[in-house]
Amino acid sequence: MSRERVLVAMSGGVDSSVAAALLVEQGYDVVGATMKLFCHGEDVPDRPCCSLDSVNDARRVCEQLGIPHYVLNLESRFGHDVVDNFVEEYARGRTPIPCVRCNTFTKFRDFLKKANAIDAQWIATGHYARVVDGELRRGLDENKDQTYFLWGIDCEVLSRMMLPVGGLDKAQTRARAHAMGLEVIAEKPESQEICFVPDGDYTRILEQRLPADAPALSRGPIINSSGAIVGEHNGFARYTIGQRRGVPGGFAHPMYVIAIRPEQRAVVIGTRDELLGSGIIAREVNWLTDAPSIGDQVSVRIRHRAPLARAEIVRLNGQEIELALDEPVSAITPGQSAVFYDGERVLGGGFIEASRSLRSALPVLAA
């Protein structure tokens, strides 16, 4: 009886390295692969996923584990599905979340194809999340939970996915790395930024890819919620909802970006209260379980690491959903994800289209 084969996505970081090592320990026939998603002109040290150093680290870990390692070139797909979309979203005055698109379109779909090609029954990653009974659940380490980025994956992927570090916390993962002699990567720093934005300055990517006179990067008014011009900005794509930096001072209360109106090139600012929303409209909804019904209660997260909020589903048609929040939530940002939970279970998610300042009532159902 031959051992079951697992294709592990290895970024060269500690999480995916430990994931691979654990699977080797458990007796699987493990094959490592690093996805090359983009190419920096110059090498940027310690970048996750893609720089030469990361590929080399993954290769060294595989060498140490005695498993084969391959590099998968997904540059053109990543460029199309993720980077192009990232630029378009900012140009539309939204704040995109490229990791979700990468997981949804690039990583898991393509990775599963590669797994099929080499007769691997399973795929594995180093995400902090768990698959239990074919359902996606939050990682045991609440601080590290990455389900916020995973809601978009195809449902079928779940039945073939293993997440070996989802039951550990970060400290345990590092400890396992040391215990297994993976000193190469055991203390590698965390990656927090977007992988293809090496220095954290996403506007540089926009400047490279948008025309010089793109509205998103051109001057426009800063207005308050009643429409009065209170200042000027040099491109709405440089702003995101909830931001304070770059917002004019001199008001009675601290002011925040509360909306972006690309059609007027306007950045709207307001008080902390004006930043609150009571409802969420999300699109491109994907369910990882049976779809819930109107009237169901869910927990929703509207950005990475934001607390969970209670909400009720008030509208559900096709791939669009509207939720009414029990308590108002700050900085609901179009382009970010809304991820729906029932306890630890991930039900699904969608991309935030808009927020509502007033709580919508449930539609009156026809008798």
Place this chain on the structure above:
Amino acid sequence: MPIDPIYLDHAATTPVREEVFEAMKPFFGPRFGNPSSTHRWGREARAALDEARERVGRCLGARADEICFTSGGTEADNLAILGAWRALKAKGRTAVVTTPIEHKAILGAVHQAAHEGAEERFLGMTPDGVIDPASFDELVDEKVAVCSMMWVNNEIGSIQAVPELSAKAKGRGAMVHTDAVQAFGKVTIDAQTQQFDFLTISGHKFGAPKGIGALFIRRGTHIEPLMHGGTQDRGRRPGTENVAAAVGLARAAELTLAEGEAHCARIRKLRDKLEAGILAKIPDAVIHGRGAARAPHIVNISVPGTDSESLLMALDLRGIAASGGSACQSGSIDPSHVLTALGVRPDLASAAIRMSLGVLTTDQSIDRVIEIFPALVAKARQLAVAE
């Protein structure tokens, strides 16, 4: 791991031959001297180096002083292109001609020459990877400093008519370089009767270790050195010589030529069997360069509806080592610039698998590949349909 792995990547590199290893050993031991030293250790090393130079020269129909040892093919290619261009640019010869299917070592060096002011000219190719004579006539004119063409293409094996084209180019006053890294031992090379000015060989492609190659530089040809330092190799290539590797190169070159015809006949037969076996099971497989005169050791095949990245992984996991397009430094595979330049459809270019035969190839290994490759292809195509 599979019981009996099959190495079909001889165009990438070959194992060091036992006889070569033996020949090199004394120079890692008692005969460790520096050939530039005047004492007995130095003299011993110098004698070995001189002899190696002479022997490599003989293998190419060249004299000892026409052989410049380098670190390998890339250095030799760079030395030829840039050395010739830099020496000639002051004389009004401002163009560098090459083919679009060269190794990156040539393309990179030509690009550098262009950066230094040269005019890059790329020869037109037939779809099978042969230089179009009309394009050659048009582009190789009195403005050309150096014309470089790969004798045997490393990806598809197509052979250029280097002797004839060299004569033509010489008639127009251009310097001629040929990258013979894949050609050595596969075609007849004779510097006495053929008119190229520079010729590159690389040891690890025929049983010598990695890190040694040679550039033939015709006597009386002036080139600018790439590196500056001591007077080794007449100042063309400063740095203490790699005596052991030079001795290994000489031994490997001699063995390769001695066995040349028999070896070529053997692998040609296996190559033909491999191609026929695959085509019998995959009738729509495309073998690149098949219409051209080809070296016997390279098969480059694209199966519609597959991709080389997946197929190479699957082959490797079944113990079969082949290669795809140009592997980049990270190890990821980009579509081959060679196939792209020959007008191969992008989907076919990204499906290309190169299998290259050599000393390790046996009849049984070819039988196994004829079994396994079509089975993996069938599976890949099924998956492609399902997806």
